[in-house]
């Protein structure tokens with residue numbers, strides 16, 4: 390079971406960066422909840438905990454203590470930038486530590502996957518001495534998803550569809566970095582029961598399809614022909 394700790398930055402009395410009518414704490418939380426939902430709906434073999442799933446105040450050490458006590462395998466902190474700039478960048482801890490190479494390798498996968506999902510300028514893969522990167526006992530990275538005080542970036546961040554793309558980039562990046570498996574495709578029936586559909590062939594000639602159905606019937610299987618346009 391891969392344990393993923395998602396950390397939407399700031400919250401409660403700490404709004405983080407603000408600009409263009411937006412608060413960083415709200416965007417971080419929206420993105421993180423979407424990342425959680427995508428991973429839980431589409432992947433398996435993992436467990437997710439969040440530093441917060443609502444608008445609460447929480448110290449940095451409370452966040453990293455929780456992830457360390459849980460024994461998380463990966464810590465991902467989600468933020469929005471400010472201060473004059475545009476685009477996306479990611480960080481790992483800038484110290485010397487065992488596992489730095491692996492930390493960087495995982496970050497590179499996540500960073501590159503996010504860049505494939507959003508049309509943000511790539512500001513690069515960076516290192517910094519941030520608390521959540523330094524005090525975590527497992528590989529950790531922090532993403533800065535656009536500049537809240539840049540009008541073009543803020544315009545994007547106001548769109549829920551764009552936040553979905555950012556979240557998908559994070560989710561798919563985490564899944565690839567940590568080797569999560571995609572869930573089996575299931576067909577949800579209206580009554581809520583799940584059925585698995587088995588396909589034994591598709592045929593251009595109806596005659597051949599009929600033949601296959603007959604073969605299956607002879608072998609004791611119930612089957613039917615489903616017509617579709619190729």
Ligand SMILES: [Zn+2]
Pocket residue numbers: 398399405406413468469
């Ligand atoms: Zn922040």
